[in-house]
Amino acid sequence: xxxxxxxxxxxxxxxxxxxxxxxxxxxxxxxxxxxxxxxxxxxxxxxxxxxxxxxxxxxxxxxxxxxxxxxxxxxxxxxxxxxxxxxxxxxxxxxxxxxxxxxxxxxxxxxxxxxxxxxxxxxxxxxxxxxxxxxxxxxxxxxxxxxxxxxxxxxxxxxxxxxxxxxxxxxxxxxxxxxxxxxxxxxxxxxxxxxxxxxxxxxxxxxxxxxxxxxxxxxxxxxxxxxxxxxxxxxxxxxxxxxxxxxxxxxxxxxxxxxxxxxxxxxxxxxxxxxxxxxxxxxxxxxxxxxxxxxxxxxxxx
Amino acid sequence: xxxxxxxxxxxxxxxxxxxxxxxxxxxxxxxxxxxxxxxxxxxxxxxxxxxxxxxxxxxxxxxxxxxxxxxxxxxxxxxxxxxxxxxxxxxxxxxxxxxxxxxxxxxxxxxxxxxxxxxxxxxxxxxxxxxxxxxxxxxxxxxxxxxxxxxxxxxxxxxxxxxxxxxxxxxxxxxxxxxxxxxxxxxxxxxxxxxxxxxxxxxxxxxxxxxxxxxxxxxxxxxxxxxxxxxxxxxxxxxxxxxxxxxxxxxxxxxxxxxxxxxxxxxxxxxxxxxxxxxxxxxxxxxxxxxxxxxxxxxxxx
Numbered sequence: 279x280x281x282x283x284x285x286x287x288x289x290x291x292x293x294x295x296x297x298x299x300x301x302x303x304x305x306x307x308x309x310x311x312x313x314x315x316x317x318x319x320x321x322x323x324x325x326x327x328x329x330x331x332x333x334x335x336x337x338x339x340x341x342x343x344x345x346x347x348x349x350x351x352x353x354x355x356x357x358x359x360x361x362x363x364x365x366x367x368x369x370x371x372x373x374x375x376x377x378x379x380x381x382x383x384x385x386x387x388x389x390x391x392x393x394x395x396x397x398x399x400x401x402x403x404x405x406x407x408x409x410x411x412x413x414x415x416x417x418x419x420x421x422x423x424x425x426x427x428x429x430x431x432x433x434x435x436x437x438x439x440x441x442x443x444x445x446x447x448x449x450x451x452x453x454x455x456x457x458x459x460x461x462x463x464x465x466x467x468x469x470x471x472x473x474x475x476x477x478x479x480x481x482x483x484x485x486x487x488x489x490x491x492x493x494x495x496x497x498x499x500x501x502x503x504x505x506x507x508x509x510x511x512x513x514x515x516x517x518x519x520x521x522x523x524x525x526x527x528x529x530x531x532x533x534x535x536x537x538x539x540x541x542x543x544x545x546x547x548x549x550x551x552x553x554x555x556x557x558x559x560x561x562x563x564x565x566x567x568x569x570x571x572x573x574x575x576x577x578x579x580x
Numbered sequence: 581x582x583x584x585x586x587x588x589x590x591x592x593x594x595x596x597x598x599x600x601x602x603x604x605x606x607x608x609x610x611x612x613x614x615x616x617x618x619x620x621x622x623x624x625x626x627x628x629x630x631x632x633x634x635x636x637x638x639x640x641x642x643x644x645x646x647x648x649x650x651x652x653x654x655x656x657x658x659x660x661x662x663x664x665x666x667x668x669x670x671x672x673x674x675x676x677x678x679x680x681x682x683x684x685x686x687x688x689x690x691x692x693x694x695x696x697x698x699x700x701x702x703x704x705x706x707x708x709x710x711x712x713x714x715x716x717x718x719x720x721x722x723x724x725x726x727x728x729x730x731x732x733x734x735x736x737x738x739x740x741x742x743x744x745x746x747x748x749x750x751x752x753x754x755x756x757x758x759x760x761x762x763x764x765x766x767x768x769x770x771x772x773x774x775x776x777x778x779x780x781x782x783x784x785x786x787x788x789x790x791x792x793x794x795x796x797x798x799x800x801x802x803x804x805x806x807x808x809x810x811x812x813x814x815x816x817x818x819x820x821x822x823x824x825x826x827x828x829x830x831x832x833x834x835x836x837x838x839x840x841x842x843x844x845x846x847x848x849x850x851x852x853x854x855x856x857x858x859x860x861x862x863x864x865x866x867x868x869x870x871x872x873x874x875x876x877x878x879x880x881x882x
Binding site: 305309310374393394405422423434435436443444 | 603607608609611612613616667671674676677694695696697699700702703704706707708710711713714715717718721722724725726728729731732733735736737738741742744745746748749763
């Protein structure tokens with residue numbers, strides 16, 4: 279397996295899927311659909327949808343060219359999770375939240391349009407994620423229901439949104455605890471990474487035990503990913519990141535870097551990457567792509 | 581049938597359901613869950629969830645005390661639609677939208693808490709609506725999938741959110757057209773009323789033809805409801821409404837009242853009420869409660 283070309287194949291499918299599964303920009307009202315596509319098309323790593331596609335293939339053992347009979351295509355679910363992730367970024371960037379002007383190297387939605395349009399575009403992307411699942415997996419209603427449940431739980435008030443709420447509350451005090459930081463990272467970041475792996479497993483027909491393993495791998499991968507993000511915020515520049523660097527230190531925000539220092543944060547990240555890979559080794563199927571993805575991510579802070 | 585006591589029975593079930601199906605206020609993070617409950621518990625007519633419950637009973641022919649085997653309980657879906665409706669009010673009241681301080685006689689969420697908390701509480705209620713459907717109807721996955729699809733379509737970028745977007749755009753110009761106004765009302769208001777009837781029909785096991793009839797009835801009921809709201813905004817006072825009165829005229833907003841005058845608006849509202857009732861007469865089952873509900877609504881502007 280050539281990792282770079284596999285990654286490219288998955289990302290290309292995601293980009294095609296985003297175009298296919300999201301209403302045209304000129305759909306009425308055009309301003310809303312233009313804003314939805316503006317934010318979706320800003321790029322980014324497409325990590326979550328790629329995880330959905332790669333995990334599905336791990337179990338169904340096929341790519342889109344040769345889908346076994348009775349197996350569902352993962353692309354609509356991959357697009358759904360990217361819609362949901364993009365909504366969370368749009369709302370997170372709003373003036374009442376992080377008030378950020380730059381995202382993925384471009385103006386954030388509320389700078390490019392206005393606050394109301396950004397708010398509604400976020401709401402619409404969140405809603406569209408569930409519409410996509412219910413519509414595209416309707417022929418396998420048990421799968422559709424399980425996908426909606428996995429995504430809604432991961433994105434809900436006890437996980438993604440709960441993590442964002444605690445993050446905001448923690449910013450207001452300079453001394454967030456390690457417990458608060460763990461809650462934030464587990465929910466704000468790891469929840470959606472877990473959901474990506476679980477949704478891929480569900481579509482690929484993974485057994486219950488494998489779903490639990492995917493959840494554990496996603497938890498470690500998500501934590502590693504967030505700590506790496508914290509380290510890069512502290513050590514890289516804005517041009518490299520495509521988003522404002524040094525934000526955390528400027529805001530005196532509690533991060534793994536602030537709590538433990540860069541070196542210790544780096545080893546916690548590597549430890550979580552290793553645990554994610556180790557969990558994946560328990561899965562049947564060819565996990566070399568997913569393991570390489572983790573290695574590539576970890577190499578950014580090596 | 582005694583309409584008032586039937587209505588009271590349905591509303592009481594909805595209030596119990598809201599308490600049962602929404603996380604406790606002290607669930608971590610407590611500020612978020614407190615805000616979600618604050619907005620849900622502000623009261624209101626509970627029109628949409630009552631429509632879900634009443635429409636389900638129309639077809640299943642039972643109340644919660646005697647649910648026939650294999651029939652699903654409508655309460656979780658009723659709560660889901662109220663969560664979705666409440667999210668739309670919270671976001672609509674935000675400073676970047678209508679910037680309203682008063683809702684259902686109390687401080688709006690962003691006044692009571694802050695903008696970020698209100699934003700996240702809205703996001704969480706929207707997400708929770710889908711979680712409730714996927715979780716509580718999982719034993720009937722085909723029903724669960726159909727419910728998610730009906731709700732997500734009605735709440736999506738082409739309907740509820742699309743209507744809010746066009747409403748905002750129309751506010752910026754003093755001369756919105758009748759076409760724009762119809763788009764706004766059909767989507768901002770009627771979509772969720774339609775969804776309430778359709779979801780009730782799906783849970784009650786209505787046949788496809790009846791679902792189409794419910795959709796048509798909901799469209800007329802929704803239009804009547806919105807026009808009545810416009811008339812009351814122009815003719816009633818803030819204390820009576822429990823929300824700021826006279827807002828539309830103050831903002832020189834295009835409404836049915838502004839376009840056609842109060843008298844013509846009143847007759848368009850009554851016409852739509854009559855069409856909703858007439859559609860309902862085509863349904864099998866006892867529609868007297870739903871017809872009385874429409875009459876009671878229309879009587880507010882008689």
